[in-house]
Amino acid sequence: MRGLRLGVLSRYLIRQNLYLMAICLAVGTCIYLLSDVFDRLDDFIRAGLGAEIILFYFVVKIPLIVSQLLPAIFLLAMVIQLGILSRSREMLALQAGGVSFAWFIRFFLIYAIIWSGGQLVFSQFLGVFGEYEANRIWKEDVRKKQLDELSIKNLWFRDGPFIVMAEEAYPGKSRATDITVYEFAMDSQDLIRILKAKKALIDDHGWGLLDVHELDTRTFISVNRLSQFLSVRQNLKAYAAVELKGDQAQLPLLELSKAINKLEESGSNVEILQTAWHGKWSYAFSISVMALLALTLTTFSENVYANIGLSLILIFVQYGGHVVGATAGEQGVLPPFLAAWSGNIIMALFAFLRLSWVAMPGFQATLREWGGGLRLRQS
Numbered sequence: 001m002r003g004l005r006l007g008v009l010s011r012y013l014i015r016q017n018l019y020l021m022a023i024c025l026a027v028g029t030c031i032y033l034l035s036d037v038f039d040r041l042d043d044f045i046r047a048g049l050g051a052e053i054i055l056f057y058f059v060v061k062i063p064l065i066v067s068q069l070l071p072a073i074f075l076l077a078m079v080i081q082l083g084i085l086s087r088s089r090e091m092l093a094l095q096a097g098g099v100s101f102a103w104f105i106r107f108f109l110i111y112a113i114i115w116s117g118g119q120l121v122f123s124q125f126l127g128v129f130g131e132y133e134a135n136r137i138w139k140e141d142v143r144k145k146q147l148d149e150l151s152i153k154n155l156w157f158r159d160g161p162f163i164v165m166a167e168e169a170y171p172g173k174s175r176a177t178d179i180t181v182y183e184f185a186m187d188s189q190d191l192i193r194i195l196k197a198k199k200a201l202i203d204d205h206g207w208g209l210l211d212v213h214e215l216d217t218r219t220f221i222s223v224n225r226l227s228q229f230l231s232v233r234q235n236l237k238a239y240a241a242v243e244l245k246g247d248q249a250q251l252p253l254l255e256l257s258k259a260i261n262k263l264e265e266s267g268s269n270v271e272i273l274q275t276a277w278h279g280k281w282s283y284a285f286s287i288s289v290m291a292l293l294a295l296t297l298t299t300f301s302e303n304v305y306a307n308i309g310l311s312l313i314l315i316f317v318q319y320g321g322h323v324v325g326a327t328a329g330e331q332g333v334l335p336p337f338l339a340a341w342s343g344n345i346i347m348a349l350f351a352f353l354r355l356s357w358v359a360m361p362g363f364q365a366t367l368r369e370w371g372g373g374l375r376l377r378q379s
Contacts, residue, residue, distance in 0.1 A: 009099065010107060013081070017111070020077040028069045033058055040142075047142045057137045063130040067123035071286045072315045074115060078108065078294035079311045083304025102359040105295055112291035120284035128252045152236075157263070159232045161186050164207070166200070171236040174202040179209060181230065191217050195228070207232040253280055271336055275329030278340030279322070286318060289344050292351035299358045318343060 037058065044054045085091040095101065150172050156165040167178035181195040193216050197209035212225040260273045293314055297307045321343030329339025 009094070013107065014111065016084075017077055017081050020080050021073055024073045024076050024080075025066065025069065028073055029062060029065050032065045032069065033061070036061065040138075043142055049141055053137060053141060057134055060130040060133040063122070063126035064134065067119060067127035070115070070119045071283070071290050071318070074112065074287050075290035075294050075311050075315060076308065078291060079297060079307045080304060082294060082298045083302065083307055086298060086302040087304060100359070105292075105355055105359055108291045108295060109288060112288040113285075116285040116287045119287055120281065123280070123284065124252045124254075157234055159234050162230065162232055164232060164234070169236055174236070176200045176202065176207075179207075181209075181232075193217060195230075197228075202236060204233075206230055253277065256280075271332055272330045274336035275326055275339050278329075278337050279326050282340040282344050283322060286322070286344055289318070289348045289351070292348055292355065296351040296354045299354060314347075318347060321346070 041054075044057070082091070085094075150170065152169045152171065154165075154167065155169045155176070156163070158164075161184045163182040163184075165180045165182075166176040169176040177199055179195075179197045179200050181197075182191060183193045183195070184190060185192050193214055195209065195215075196213045198211040200210065201208040207230045209228045209230060210226070212228045214223045214225065214228070216222075256273060256277050260270050260277065263273065264270050294311065297310055301307060325334070325339045325342050328334040329336045333339070334342065
C-alpha cells in the first residue's frame, strides 16, 4: 500500500509540475519572441525579406529559446508548485502521513536529472538546428554574409613539421593572405627554414604558396620563388564550421568533439572549444541544481511570492556564474572543466548543506559536535 501511495503521489507531483512548466514556458517564450521581434524586425524590413522568411526565422528560434529557458522555467515552476503545496497544507498533511522532506528531495532530484538529460538531447538536435537556421537567415539574407565572404583573421595552427600563420584566411575561397611558415626538423625540432608568402591556394593535398621568400636558418641563404607547394593538410573546414555557426557553443556535442580533436592535432589552442563542450553539459544539468535551490527556498520561507522574487535573483546569479566561468575558461584563467562547472558546484553545495541541515538530524548533530569541539580547542 505504501508503494502504491507513493506512486500516486509521484504522478500527482509530475502532472502538477508539467502543468506549471507549460504555463511558465509559454509565457517566457512569448516574452522572449516579442523582445526579439521588436529588436530585429526593422532589420528584416530594411533587407526586403518576405513574411514567410521572417516567420520561419522566429519559428525555428523557438527550440533554441526553449532550451535556453528550461533551467529558469524549471526553478520557477518548482517554486510555485512547492508554494502551492505549502499554502494548501498538502505538504504538512503529507509529512504528517509519513512522507518525509527527504523523500521530496530524492524525488525532485531524480525528476530534475531526467529533465537535464532531456534538455541536453533537445538542445543538441532541435536547438542546434534552430540556431543554425536562424543564424543562416540572419547572416545570408539580412547581413549578406555568405560563405565566400567569410574571413578569419590572425589564424595559426601546427601541422606536422610546420607552424603556419596567416593574417587572413578565406575558407569558402580556399585561400589565405600574408602567410608565414616555420618548418622544424622532425628529429631534433630545430628551426630549419622560414617561408613568407603573400598568398596561398589551399586544397585537400596541401597549400600552394605564391610570391614566396624563403630563409634557410642553417645557412642564412634567402631565396625568392614565384610559387612553392607545402604538404600542409589543414583545409580550414573545421575553422569554417566554427565561424559560420557563430559562437563555438552553438556546435552540437559530436561535431564540437570532432572539431576539438582536429584542431588539437594541428596544435591550435582549443581551450575555448573545450570550455564550450563542458558548458553544454553543465548548462543542461543546471536544471538539477535549480531543483535543489527550489527546495532550499522552501526551507527558509513558505511565502510563494517572496520565493518567486528570490528565484529570479538566483536565475540571474546562475546565468551570470555560467557566463563568468565560460569567460574564465576561454581566457585560460581556469581549466575548461572547472570553468564550466564551478557555478553549478558552488550553488549545489550551498543547497546541499541547507537541505542536509533540514532533512538530516544526524547532520545537525555532527555539525554541532564539530563546532563545540572547535570552540573547546580555541579556548
